[in-house]
Amino acid sequence: MTHLITATELAHEIEDVVVLDVRWALTTANTSAGRTDYDAGHVPGAYFVDLDAELAARPGDGGRHPLPDPAVVEAMLRRAGISAHTRVVTYDGKESYAAARAWWVLRWVGIADVRVLDGGYAAWLAAGLPVSTEEPADRHGDVEVRPGHLPTLDAAGAAALARDGLLLDARAAERYAGETEPIDPVAGHVPGSLNSPTAAWIAADGTFRRDLAEHWERVRAGHDVGGGAVGVYCGSGVTAAHEMLALAELGVDAVLYPGSWSEWIRDPARPVATGHSPG
Known part of the structure; x- marks a missing residue:
């Protein structure tokens, strides 16, 4: 689907x-x-x-x-x-x-x-479709949420996956490498994670690129973990969700690290890698 x-x-x-x-x-x-x-x-x-x-x-x-x-x-x-x-x-x-x-x-x-x-x-x-400036009235749905329907990674799980599986860093290459960090106080990446910028999954018009499968093969080339787990993080769990969506389109059941880099660096004891290789 x-x-x-x-x-x-x-x-x-x-x-x-x-x-x-x-x-x-x-x-x-x-x-x-x-x-x-x-x-x-x-x-x-x-x-x-x-x-x-x-x-x-x-x-x-x-x-x-x-x-x-x-x-x-x-x-x-x-x-x-x-x-x-x-x-x-x-x-x-x-x-x-x-x-x-x-x-x-x-x-x-x-x-x-x-x-x-x-x-x-x-x-x-x-597409030339109609737009509105009218805000719809509040309705009264009866949904009862039950969190936990999707698995998540914490910092320890992300570290383990970077070591034993495939952990993708969805940020731009320069942030992954630690060359710049415009948002968070520490630059770099989770050691062992592989850079896979979310922007590379998008076509010029903002839609998902049509060759998602081929792009995924290029991303994971040389890092094939067979049927092993795949995790994704970014700076704070937003753009990583976009990469999760791209992978879901390919039938890949990836796991999100919601805290992402901004949580990882909260503990100064956690290691930080720099450079363009996983480290």
Whole structure:
């Protein structure tokens, strides 16, 4: 089953799904940028979801975007009218980083049918489809979330997987190498992890590249672990979710390290590697 939906497909199914707008920007000082974009225009009927407030807990020892409080997720889903068997579509501005985080969190709490609008709101606009500035009224879904439907890695599990399996670092190559670190206080990567920048999985128009399988073969060339486990991390568990989505499209059951690099470096006793090789 594909985890993606095209703009045209969504337009045909719009009456039968709940749409969540998860527009968000990691690097902006304006934390309300996503909401501002939503107010300016969105897919008709879409509910706005605040990634920082509703898809993550407050920053702390668990990293910059720890796993969210299930009660907060449940309240958000109920507000959108979601029940156990509701079909859900998430989208963001273009590249689907935030939409993939929503896709992963919803599946983690037990929502089975979640898809991501490939290419995001940009694809919707490019298809010439209608937009709305009207915010839908709150609804009264009855979903009961049950976190734990997807496995996760903690720091110890990530270290073990880097040693015995395949742990992918989804950040840009220069951050992986420790050449620059614009967000977190320590630069480098988890020793033994393999760099696989999330941006390389995306086409120029923000959709997932059409040669995902071939790209995956190039990524893991020389690092084949057979049927062994694959894990993914990034800076804080957002862009790594995008890579999780790409792997899911290929039938690869990867495991997310939600705390990611921003959690790893909270403990100064944890080792740090630099350079472009796993270390």
